[in-house]
Amino acid sequence: MKNILFRLYLNLMRSGAKLTRIKENKVVILNGAGRSGSNGYLFAKYLRQHHPEYDVALVEPWPSSHLPLKTWRQIGAAKYIFTTHQPFKIHRKQISIQFWHGIPLKRMGIMANNTDYKTDARNARLWRRNADMVCSSSDFYETLMSACTGIETSKYRQVGFPRLDALTRPAVTKKELLQQLFGQDDVQAQIGIFMPTFRYEMADEEIMNRIKDGNFLALPDFDVEKLNASLKAKNQFLIVKLHPYEMRLFKKQHSHFSNISFLNNDFLYEQDFDLYELLGSTDFLITDFSSIYFDYLNLNKPIIFITAYLEQYEKTRGLLFGPFKEVVPGKCVNTQTQLLEAVAAPDHYQAKRQYWRNLTNEVQSASYCEQVFTLMTKKY
Incomplete structure (x- = not known):
């Protein structure tokens, strides 16, 4: 019941946020990874430090049923939406870029032993509908992710992950x-x-x-x-x-x-x-x-x-x-x-x-954050 009510809440707030006009320099990062290797949090830090020309909003925790209307308007105004968990967008013209939050080792989604197939199938549809691009580090990573969530190969972009900049x-x-x-x-x-x-x-x-x-x-x-x-x-x-x-x-x-x-x-x-x-x-x-x-x-x-x-x-x-x-x-x-x-x-x-x-990690870079930024701005 809670899951059904929460989906109704999301649909309601998404409908309201659709009235907001998209801003070309608006970036929203929906961070569900807390402070444990969060690509979203670390990329937000990078953008604020190196690209002040972009208006960056970090939304956390995500998802949440306690977000103020102001935050939903920011999500609706974003040209670019980054997520660390399920992909999310409000307008078709928004660009949804998926970070995810780790290289899969444990079974998840349709591969897991402890999940419900109907839920997994619904999540797979969300990936197909909402994820425009999925950041990747290797062919191996893409194989694991697609096995669990059914992501099409055309969505992957091998640019690496912002968390590795902080790690090294x-x-x-x-x-x-x-x-x-x-x-x-x-x-x-x-x-x-x-x-x-x-x-x-x-x-x-x-x-x-x-x-x-x-x-x-x-x-x-x-x-x-x-x-x-x-x-x-x-x-x-x-x-x-x-x-x-x-x-x-x-x-x-x-x-x-x-x-x-x-x-x-x-x-x-x-x-x-x-x-x-x-x-x-x-x-x-x-x-x-x-x-x-x-x-x-x-x-x-x-x-x-x-x-x-x-x-x-x-x-x-x-x-x-x-x-x-x-x-x-x-x-x-x-x-x-x-x-x-x-x-x-x-x-x-x-x-x-x-x-x-x-x-x-087939992607070797002096700055993974910069590679993600290039992906965002060039939209390739």
Whole structure:
């Protein structure tokens, strides 16, 4: 019922916004990606800094049923509309450019195990009707996206993604990151970041209870004191960035340990940063099935994969390719003991990371934002 009412709301507001006259220099970015590698947010920053001749409106969160009429009029006046999730436009003459928010690793849309076909088919029709151009990074990316959403090949433009500009040229230095999150300034230390996927959708009560009780790794032998001691002995620090939903469930959102710090969205909003503007200053990534690892390949730094609940995830939602443990460019671990060993082990995955980086990002550019801007203005 909620979905039906929300679609009615969107149709009503779209009808009202159609009365607004389009402005040639008006750009609206509908950002549903928050501050976690948001192409929309970062491209808005770029436009405001480098192209003040364009009137840029960043609409977030999107979609929302609480947007004022003024905002809807801005959407209706936009010549260019960028989206991070489903494509959206009001007038036929508007140009809708789709960023999306990551390279697909997990099954979604018509490929997912846990979605409704009628909904997926309706979404596929929205892509065909509303997306004029879809930003892409490679043939591989296009294959994955089209498998899930049915996008026609003619819509893709291989211009890369704005988030990679922030990743490879971080706005926050390693020293600043150590000072702000750990109160330290030893730049010889290593900083790791743990970023899991949305684990709640597995509907596994045991895993969610572990997270609620403070076991953010959701591993059977989790021991936070031992983890902190091991990090301290190796002169390493660990940033924990959970999905916002998990952070709300998490009972211990503030770490009392010297070498572990939780990063939440409030910090990013207060500092006016996207996660990718500091991610490039980290030294290694720990994840499970989050597609962030594809982007992290552009740093050529170690990646460790937690696969303790791989079987549950494949059954509930599914992955787009595999076998997962054989194809990922990093060590797979199922326990904290294995994780600590992997963090201390020599890195032997450089060649495999390079292979996957070339496969997922065929577009090499000094400025992906500039390439998207050229796409927007030349309309090719």
